[in-house]
Amino acid sequence: MATYLDLPIIRRYIDQAGSDDAEGRDVNNLWYQILRGYFLLEDNFCLEYEVSDDLELATRPNTVVLVLCGNALRKFLFVECKQPLPSNCELDENFWVDTRNRLKGAMERWRGEAGELGEGELFGIIAIGNLARFVTMQAGGVSLLNMHGEPVRIDTQAGASEADAMLREIRQRV
Numbered sequence: 566m567a568t569y570l571d572l573p574i575i576r577r578y579i580d581q582a583g584s585d586d587a588e589g590r591d592v593n594n595l596w597y598q599i600l601r602g603y604f605l606l607e608d609n610f611c612l613e614y615e616v617s618d619d620l621e622l623a624t625r626p627n628t629v630v631l632v633l634c635g636n637a638l639r640k641f642l643f644v645e646c647k648q649p650l651p652s653n654c655e656l657d658e659n660f661w662v663d664t665r666n667r668l669k670g671a672m673e674r675w676r677g678e679a680g681e682l683g684e685g686e687l688f689g690i691i692a693i694g695n696l697a698r699f700v701t702m703q704a705g706g707v708s709l710l711n712m713h714g715e716p717v718r719i720d721t722q723a724g725a726s727e728a729d730a731m732l733r734e735i736r737q738r739v
Contacts, residue, residue: 569599570725579720583695585651592646592692593627599719600630600644603732609633626671626689632739639682641739642689643672649694656693661716664691665700669709672702688712688735695720699731 569575578595581587597614604610613629630642645668650656668689676683687702689709697719699712712731718724 568725568729569602583720587648589646589648596644596692597628603736604630637682640675644690647693
């Protein structure tokens with residue numbers, strides 16, 4: 566079965582996002598391109614892209630996917646991207662927890678500001694280099710729940726298949 570991994574342009578972004586000199590924006594660019602293949606404009610989806618060194622904006626997720634609901638845009642998928650650690654460093658659980666807490670805060674803030682639009686289920690992706698964790702925040706909930714166990718290596722065929730299945734599931738549940 567074909568996945569985003571079969572697209573040469575995505576392979577280029579994956580290679581860049583996984584390199585030792587990658588920056589957070591490289592990971593963000595990768596996810597923005599992957600998500601474009603799942604959430605199409607003609608299906609009333611759009612993506613917002615956020616990159617800023619401004620500390621006030623640093624509390625926002627890097628990419629958000631929205632869907633048109635009547636005349637309003639509803640955010641439902643939040644992606645928090647971080648540069649990979651150098652290959653000589655080990656990614657410990659604290660780094661995941663810090664990034665997860667940042668994502669959770671962004672989702673809670675949006676839910677609090679959105680009124681009725683924020684009542685539905687929300688989804689998140691925590692992306693660190695070529696690793697990703699998929700999470701959900703249930704309707705009315707405040708906790709992030711894992712959609713799977715271990716982080717997914719999105720640069721392998723098995724990981725791409727798993728990420729593809731989760732992205733299709735998210736799209737179906739919106």
